[in-house]
Amino acid sequence: MSEQVDKNLAERAKVFRALGHPMRLILLNLIREKPRHGQELAAILSLNPATVSHHLAALSNAGMVVSTKDQYYQIFSLVKENLAKTLDEMIYIPSAQMMDSVKEDAYKKKVLRTFFHNNILLAIPAQRKKQQIILEEIANAFEFNRKYSEKEVNHILVDFYEDVASLRRGLIDFGLMERSQGVYWRIKKPSDPLPESSLLTNKED
Amino acid sequence: MSEQVDKNLAERAKVFRALGHPMRLILLNLIREKPRHGQELAAILSLNPATVSHHLAALSNAGMVVSTKDQYYQIFSLVKENLAKTLDEMIYIPSAQMMDSVKEDAYKKKVLRTFFHNNILLAIPAQRKKQQIILEEIANAFEFNRKYSEKEVNHILVDFYEDVASLRRGLIDFGLMERSQGVYWRIKKPSDPLPESSLLTNKED
DNA sequence: TATTTATTTTCAATTTCATCAAATTATATT
DNA sequence: AATATAATTTGATGAAATTGAAAATAAATA
Structure with missing residues (x-):
């Protein structure tokens, strides 16, 4: 039972940590406008593609984005459902x-x-x-x-x-x-x- | 102008980072039940008071908690207003x-x-x-x-x-x-x- | 097949964070 | 004053995160 909460706790913290970087907030907003692939994002932000890949992996692990493969492009899009909760709800433990x-x-x-x-x-x-x-x-x-x-x-x-x-x-x-x-x-x-x-x-x- | 956004961005990221640690999530929930002072929190969590102090400072810097001094106790309480926003609202840049x-x-x-x-x-x-x-x-x-x-x-x-x-x-x-x-x-x-x-x-x- | 394009992984360098002990500061009590 | 209690700061140490270069994958195209 409390296992459940603990597990949850670590997972919630992971979501917050994923959001705790300005660059990733910008990435989310760019992806919100329309789904994009890593190369495009790297170009817009004049950032190393590897760096973008790392950031996207963090967001993906936290469930904030998903990606689909199209040719050799990996297209990332926002998971809006997971952004609907308030901070309060995310934090709350009965x-x-x-x-x-x-x-x-x-x-x-x-x-x-x-x-x-x-x-x-x-x-x-x-x-x-x-x-x-x-x-x-x-x-x-x-x-x-x-x-x-x-x-x-x-x-x-x-x-x-x-x-x-x-x-x-x-x-x-x-x-x-x-x-x-x-x-x-x-x-x-x-x-x-x-x-x-x-x-x-x-x-x- | 865009300065404004950037500034904001760093601050928003700071809030998320403050919430990005399981121990701090527990601290917030303990404080939610009733305002408490550091010593008490350290005892409950069997943690070094210095560690609790650092965590509370992070939460305080992010505006998630405030403290008032009472005798030599520093009493921390939750800033509920700042927890009302959804993740989406926190993230959004026009x-x-x-x-x-x-x-x-x-x-x-x-x-x-x-x-x-x-x-x-x-x-x-x-x-x-x-x-x-x-x-x-x-x-x-x-x-x-x-x-x-x-x-x-x-x-x-x-x-x-x-x-x-x-x-x-x-x-x-x-x-x-x-x-x-x-x-x-x-x-x-x-x-x-x-x-x-x-x-x-x-x-x- | 060889080459190009996009992406990911691995590695290394650097920075930031977490933790606690020890020293310090602040307040209260004797 | 001397002592006790709470909190913070500093310093040390280990863990985790950030970053990008270089190598490895994967798919498209010549």
Whole structure:
């Protein structure tokens, strides 16, 4: 439940962050006039195309714009529905959920501080609740709607912790990722079931 | 005119940036329930008071909260009026002003790129229009609603450029700062008049 | 196939932000 | 005065964001 809010919270913050740059506000207004492609926007703003691409990616990740491909043009247009809310609505957390959310947040932060240092996992926690927290954190290194080979998965995981096999299995067990014939992909927030298995018990893969 | 928009743009972006952090969203919701002081908020969130202070300063600078002093408590409360707008309204720039704004922005960026490197002023431009741009940039290093001694002013300016006397005089001439008996303060955007004097002509101070 | 055009990704340099400890400022209490 | 409490500022450190050059993709066209 409070999970839901927390998740939401991070996502709301992401929207605000995406809007928190003057150049991106100009981009949105140019796109509002009519859908445009990156090259055009870069020309208008006399900006490096790569820079525009970065900005558009941020806006796209936050759901403020969508793009469709037309020939070799990527045409960006505004998602007006997502701009209809007031700041107030974007910010609001029902007070019933507040304390849960706050406590959850404080607990998570404590666990992450304990088990991570400089983005490196010091050890795999013994408690499943804590495993869940650290695995959710690690899962964020993977994008949604993308396939990863096992090699790619390992490459990402080894930066966190040497025992990539345990991490990989944990991500699957906790429903954060799925695998089919050697291909992995991230899963869109499961309904938070604690799995039977623990990362510290059955070690085979 | 397009100045007006640009200025606005930066300010709007600042509001979004202030809202672009999960912790600050929680802070706003806690403050919404009832006005609170920093210590209380820090305790609830098990956060260092200094951290809370920084967050509240960001929210305050963006106009999302105000504070009143009561004994030695600084009580923060929500500015609901500023949360009533939709994202759309916050973002919108009338298309008439768009092109002006864009051109202005591109020009400014070009001038700043030419005359600054790593936040250091390479030279004082000869044209007053460009002087204005670089001085406005430098003026941002000073806060509003604060007094600075000449020593403090110099200390800030010397990081930009050795000839602090010229910069100081420029800030005054262009109406970006005012001085009275050795005390300086920043001025709230004048109506952009180009002064008669140029930084490169009369050099006495 | 080779070349052009648009876009994205990767990498590196730089800047800005987040966080907390320590020092400082301001007010209240003894 | 000395002590206690709240808040802010400063400094250090790590994390994240911005930017653009260069390389990699992808589609169109000669």
